Amino acid sequence: MSHSNPAAGPIEAELPHQGARPGAAEPAAGIPRPAADPRTWRRVNRDLIAKSLAEFAYEELLTPVADGDTYTVAGSGDVRYRFRARRGAYDAWHVDPASVVREWEGGADPAEDMLQFLLDTHTVIGVSGDTAGHLVRELTATLAADAAIAAGAVDAATLADLGYAELEGHQIGHPWIVPNKGRVGFSASDARVYAPEARRPLRLPWLAVHRDLAVFRAVPGLTEQRLYEEQLDPATRERFGRVPAARGRAPEEFVWLPVHPWQWDETIATLFAPELAAGRIVPLGEAEDRHLAQQSVRTFLNLDRPARRSVKLPLSVLNTLVWRGLPSERTLAAPAVTAWVLGLRDADPFLRDECRMIMLGETASVTVRHPVLEELPGVPYQYRELLGAIWREPLAPRLDPGERARTLASLLHVDPAGRPFVAELIERSGLAPRVWLRRLFHALLPPLLHCLYRYGLVFSPHGENTIVVFDEHDVPARLAIKDFVDDVNISDRPLPELADLPAAAAAVLLRERPDYLCQFIHAALLVGHHRYLADLAVTHLGIPQEGFWALVREEILDHQAAFPELRDRHELFDLLTPRIDRLCLNRNRLLLDGYRDRPTRPHVGAHGTVPNALHP
Known part of the structure; x- marks a missing residue:
């Protein structure tokens, strides 16, 4: 990629490993061999x-x-x-x-x-x-x-x-969307470096952005200084602090944040070239920890220090229906949403003590606006999501001794010999498949149902957001959930539990009809994951379709019986209707949205209805 912009030279000098295509750093050996036989x-x-x-x-x-x-x-x-x-x-x-x-x-x-x-x-x-x-x-x-x-x-x-x-890094991606690893924007060499299946650790470059462009938000008690102290070693903080000072700028004028190396090279160094030339954005260099990209491509976990927060970074790549940036208003509100949701969990004995539900909150964020693109009416939404960061609480410190975690999506994986990953875990547990599945549903459903019935609150519990925590015998024990700011929705009914919703969270959380909130469990969890798991249960675990869905339905009915005082909510948020809307992900791309630029993110469309497997 050419870097003819006059601002590019010194920037590349300060980020020597990130200023060019990753392929340029590889040994020159001509055209690489084909990726597959x-x-x-x-x-x-x-x-x-x-x-x-x-x-x-x-x-x-x-x-x-x-x-x-x-x-x-x-x-x-x-x-x-x-x-x-x-x-x-x-x-x-x-x-x-x-x-x-x-x-x-x-x-x-x-x-x-x-x-x-x-x-x-x-x-x-x-x-x-x-x-x-x-x-x-x-x-x-x-x-x-x-x-x-x-x-x-x-x-x-x-x-x-x-x-x-x-x-x-071994997962095959979204089970429902056909072109699930399109990643429009990545070259072949980009994919070899930045895709999850590359399994290649990266050190993230950081930027200092002037406060007239950047806004920092955090949960109560978390300051910028404390965040940097917890995320960066003292030597790195000292090194970063010297960079603005060497340019005659006061360090306190700036907010620090990491940037995806691809995003820096492809988008920031060009679209923010005026701000770089003016010294309002200053490259700081790489931080010391190695990070590994997760299935979402734009989220990184810390390999060297798992107790440090993971980080979610915008990526101007089109993948699984949308551009993978960070919407400004939602990024700003992420800590407020987190504080509210965690407050509900911590004050609820069922979620806190019985379910021991783990919520990986988005505790800090930085949003950086583009001074021109943000002001243009009707600009494609990808251009309002270019630069920012969200820090998410790490999972590792929240696990008990002997526990281990895996995404729900991993349970759909089948190895080259045709052995499902879920069959391996069941065998290791020593439990009968039906008993193991019952334990899985008991780990997943009660906390999700309680949030829906008690608070009119839903997450999007698809395979990537939903994390199953297993005990030392590989038996499902409890639920961890993530991605609040993008995927939390609340009821449009005036429920008393929603009366104290903070204004910052209320401004970005979508309010939906009760039947639509139920679709988050149906479409994301049951249709988006369990319909594939049910087929593995038929073909490899000896459990017929009717038996699989009966276990799911029994878990819901058992939960409802445990909270008879919420009977009106069970009826309001009715998961057992005869039919549900058929939400369509591929139809959205092929017929409804195509690849046109648009000022707002597309929404999943419905096409008819399907029988509800939970209906008695």
């Missing part, structure tokens, strides 16, 4: 075609027709795809990748070309040409990432011994 490439294509058939059928983008013991989907011309599939709750489809065949008049081949599948089906789905072009890019990047993961795949037993941060 032909066999692996065919396999990841086959798997993504099967996922596409399943998710596009679920969202009614394609219509499979039963044909004996198989199903067929019509493509353009005389092409059709034939496959075997299992049906599941919520109108789910689970397609056998090995069964998918592309047929045409006079011939048939195994379906092993995802881009050919797109060519064959895009007119049937109704994908426009401009959307299809961008989609090819996202699909190809996803396939390349899948191939990289496959190249470094290990067995379930090895995964079970990994730590929380390290396990993240």
Whole structure:
């Protein structure tokens, strides 16, 4: 990448490892070899075609027709795809990748070309040409990432011994969204450095930003000075403090924050070039700790000092439907939301003592506004989310001796030999699969249900936000939850428990109808995770679909019976309705939003309804 801007020279000198593309720091050896061999490439294509058939059928983008013991989907011309599939709750489809065949008049081949599948089906789905072009890019990047993961795949037993941060680099991404690792903006060399599957520790560069651009917020009792003392070693703080002083600026004029190395190179050094030239943004150099990117790509855990806060940084990359920046107003409000939510937990004996629920609060934030882009009406939202940071409480110090944590998403992982990660954990626990699943649901559901019923409050408990804490025998014991400012919503009803909501939090938290709040549990947890876990239970644990969902329903009913005084809330927030809205993630990208720039983030759309697996 060219750095012709006159401000770039001295900036790169101060950040010698971050000023250029990561590939430039690698040995010059010509064009690198392909990331995948032909066999692996065919396999990841086959798997993504099967996922596409399943998710596009679920969202009614394609219509499979039963044909004996198989199903067929019509493509353009005389092409059709034939496959075997299992049906599941919520109108789910689970397609056998090995069964998918592309047929045409006079011939048939195994379906092993995802881009050919797109060519064959895009007119049937109704994908426009401009959307299809961008989609090819996202699909190809996803396939390349899948191939990289496959190249470094290990067995379930090895995964079970990994730590929380390290396990993240082995996951395959969002189970519902087809182009789930598109990461539009990353080059091939960027992906080799910054993607979670790269499993490459990084030291983060820091910036000093003048207070006329930057705003610091924190929970009560956490000052800027204390944050820096807890996050940085004394020598690093001293080194950082000398940089503004060497330029004749008082250190107290500035707020410090880390920046993603890619974001610095791609966005900050260019879009903030006037502020860099004026000395209102000053590069400080790298901090000492190594960090590891998590599945969200923009969140980093501290490898060297796990007791230090994790950090969430904006990244001007389009991935899983949205640009991965940090919205200014929500970043500013993150500590206020955290203080309120933690206050509810700490004052509630059920959440605090019985569930022992861990809430990883966003305790400090810095928001940096762009002096021009923030003032332009209708500017695409990606340009209002460029620079800032959120510090989140670390998980490690909140675990008891013998406990270990894994994201809920990890339970869907299947190793190269076809062994599910969840089966490995169940075997290690010594429990019967049905008993283990009951323990899992008991760890997850009561705290989520209590927040909904008692406070009219929902998180978005999808696989990445939801963390399962296991005991020393790998039995699910309790819940940890994160990502408050982006994914906490509250009831639009005037519940007394919401009367003391702080103004800063009230200004950003979305208020939704009771039935819509229920969708956060249905769509994020049950449809977004458990419909896949239910299929693993059928195929590997010997538990039928009806038995799996009966366990979920029983946990909800048991919780309701334990709080009869909240009967009116159980009815208000009714999770047991006969049908629920069919929320659609792929339909949003393919038909509703496409890749157009817009001033606000897109919202998930609904398309019809599906039977509710919890309905008696």
